[in-house]
Amino acid sequence: MVFEVLILEDEEYNREFLKKIIGEVPEVTAVYVTSSGEEAVTLAQKHKPNLVLLDIELSPGDLNGLTVAKSIFSNDQDCFIVFITGYTKYALQSFAVHPYDFIVKPINKAKLKTLVMEIAEKSNKQKNNSSDIITLKGKGEVFHINQEDIIFIEKYGKEAQIHTGDEMFTTYQTLDEIENSLSSSFFRSHKSYLINVDKVQKVGKNSNRSYQVRFHDYDKTAMMSRDKYKQYLLII
Numbered sequence: 171m172v173f174e175v176l177i178l179e180d181e182e183y184n185r186e187f188l189k190k191i192i193g194e195v196p197e198v199t200a201v202y203v204t205s206s207g208e209e210a211v212t213l214a215q216k217h218k219p220n221l222v223l224l225d226i227e228l229s230p231g232d233l234n235g236l237t238v239a240k241s242i243f244s245n246d247q248d249c250f251i252v253f254i255t256g257y258t259k260y261a262l263q264s265f266a267v268h269p270y271d272f273i274v275k276p277i278n279k280a281k282l283k284t285l286v287m288e289i290a291e292k293s294n295k296q297k298n299n300s301s302d303i304i305t306l307k308g309k310g311e312v313f314h315i316n317q318e319d320i321i322f323i324e325k326y327g328k329e330a331q332i333h334t335g336d337e338m339f340t341t342y343q344t345l346d347e348i349e350n351s352l353s354s355s356f357f358r359s360h361k362s363y364l365i366n367v368d369k370v371q372k373v374g375k376n377s378n379r380s381y382q383v384r385f386h387d388y389d390k391t392a393m394m395s396r397d398k399y400k401q402y403l404l405i406i
Contacts, residue, residue, distance in 0.1 A: 173290045174200040174217055178210040178224035178238060179254070184275075188223060188254070191279055197290035207233030214242045219249065220293045221286065226255040243268070248296060250289045295350065304351050306332065306341040313339050317353055321369045321385050322392045325362040333390060357402060359383060359394040373402065 175192050179185040182205070189203050202213050207228050214222065222242055226235035233241075239251050251268070256275040271285060304320075306313045319334040325345055332339040341348070349356065349364055359365045360380070369385045373394060376382040381394040394402065 172199050173197050173221070173293060174202070174219040175286070176202045176204075176210060176213055176217070176219040176222045176224075178204055178207065178222070178228075178235065180205045180225060180228045180232070184225070184254075184277075187277070188282075191277075191282055192223070192286055195283055195286045195290070197287055205229075207235070207238045210238050211241045214249070215245060218246060221250045221252065221289050223252050223254055226253055239269070248293075250293060252285070252289075304348070306339065306343055306348065308339065308341050313341070315339065317355070317366075318368075320356075320366050321388050321390075322366060322383070323348060323364040324392060333388070335388065357398075357405065359392060359398050359402065361395070363392045363394070365392050365394075367406065373399065 175198055177185065177188050177192070179188060185203055185205060189201055192198055192201055200217070202217055202219065204210050204213060210222075210224065211233070213219075222239070224235045224238060228234055235253060235255070239253070242249060243251060250270045252271045252273060253269055254273045254275065254277065270289060273282065273285075302317055303314050304317055306315065313332075315332065315334065319336070321333045321335065323330055323332050323345065328342065330341050330343060330345055330348060332341065345358070345362070345364055349358060352364065355366055355368050356364050357367050363383075365383055369388070370383060371386045372384040373381050374384070376393070379396055381396070381399050383392040383394050385391070
């Protein structure tokens with residue numbers, strides 16, 4: 171996982187303090203540091219950081235943090251922005267760039283680390299969910315499967331079987347692991363099934379406790395539990 175952080179802070183002590191704390195977070199793969207608003211914009215365009223931590227009040231004559239954030243956000247709306255400042259009066263103005271959080275100095279080291287780890291996890295999920303290709307490990311092989319080709323995935327003993335229109339793939343990864351890498355088109359219909367909602371033709375009652383899921387142009391079926399059926403009705 172790549173997770174890069176850009177820090178904009180004009181005070182040297184705070185700049186080094188932030189760099190040290192964030193560098194201690196295992197998920198962080200690179201840290202870019204600057205005291206200049208203009209350079210921050212350039213660095214953001216070059217490196218596309220996942221997270222930008224920036225002070226609002228910078229040196230006179232430089233771009234202020236809000237202006238920098240607006241510039242970065244206009245070019246990369248997937249970037250997480252966190253403002254760090256001693257001035258609470260800017261809080262409302264900052265929401266124009268949809269910041270993830272707003273931290274008022276003095277900075278709490280533990281809270282900042284927790285926040286960065288939280289954002290790293292969200293950023294990773296965001297990347298996985300936006301990817302068209304899912305990578306799964308089989309026995310001595312690796313599969314790269316287009317998510318649009320997947321009809322459903324079922325737990326089969328200690329394995330998971332991925333059904334596509336052309337062939338079936340087997341992996342030892344759990345359904346929970348696979349689910350975290352799938353787009354919002356997929357729905358956990360049962361503890362043992364993940365279905366591609368876009369491929370569903372019909373959901374019919376199978377018994378008092380379950381439903382049968384049929385798919386377009388595919389003869390195999392999946393299961394849906396009674397509780398999951400209620401959730402399914404809310405998303406379609």
